[in-house]
Amino acid sequence: MKSDYEITYHDVESEHFWFKARRSYILQLLEDSPRDITILDIGCSSGILLNELIDKGFERANLYGIDISEKAIANCKRNNIQNSFVMDAQEITLDKRFDVIIASDCLEHLKDDKKALINWHSLLKPNGTLLVFVPAFMSLWSAHDVFNMHFRRYTKPELITKLKETGFKVQKASYWNFFLFTPVFVFRTLNRLRKSKSEDANGDLSQPSMFNESIYKLINFENKLLKRTNFPFGVSTFCIAKKLES
Secondary structure (H helix, E strand, O other), rough: OHHHHHHHHHHHHHOOOOHHHHHHHHHOOOOOOOOOEEEEEOOOOOOOHHHHHHHHHOOHHHHEEEEHHHHHHHHHHOOHHHEEEEEEOOOOOOOOOOEEEEEOOHHHHHHHHHHHHHHHHEEEEEEEEEEEEEEOOOHOOOHHHOOOOOOOOOHHHHHHHHHHHHHHEEEEEEEEEOOHHHHHOOOOOOHHHHHHOOOOOOOOOOOOOEEEHHHHHHHHHHHOOOOOOOOOOEEEEEEEEEEOOO
8 A cells, every 4th residue: 555545544443433343343253263273364454453352362372464564564563463474465474374364455455366365275274264355346446446556346256256266165255334335336436427636645544533433333233234144235345265174
């Protein structure tokens, strides 16, 4: 991501509804997991999710993070995530195998996403789980994607196909941020029609507003619904996929 955007990202990632709600859903997905499993967070940023996992009882020594940003990993070290490393997510070279790999809004940043998925597959233990979130629908492409240095946005079928082609078995696939899809779609479409120049170097990202907590609660309600259903569209899409036992 561009440097100006990264500064804002690190300023807001702990409390902004988007990141907070996604972390909440990941914690929900892992709530019944044994606390001694090994977990790798790809694109770990400042290590906030890893520290929230520690707060939930997961063992610090078994939690790892990688990020391409030296600034992000420096933040991780300050946040006492010692198993954190500056690495390219297409070529992770850790001498370790994991029960769970988490990749939140990372795959779209990588030029060769298939190469990355093959690499991630190799890092999982047999029957290990990949949780992967990516932005959805090229119709939502905007300056936000440009500032984030995205290569693409995905549909759910596209993500499923890439996972299957690289050896994964998909267990659940859905769209996420369903309730915000319509306002985001309208906002970005109008900006394109206006050829708006009003978006600054932070794209859609800004300091949490007075509505931050209300939007967080709305998306967290959606997270709970995902226990029983999948959504037909959303701002993001995600898959829970397994590495089959060899």
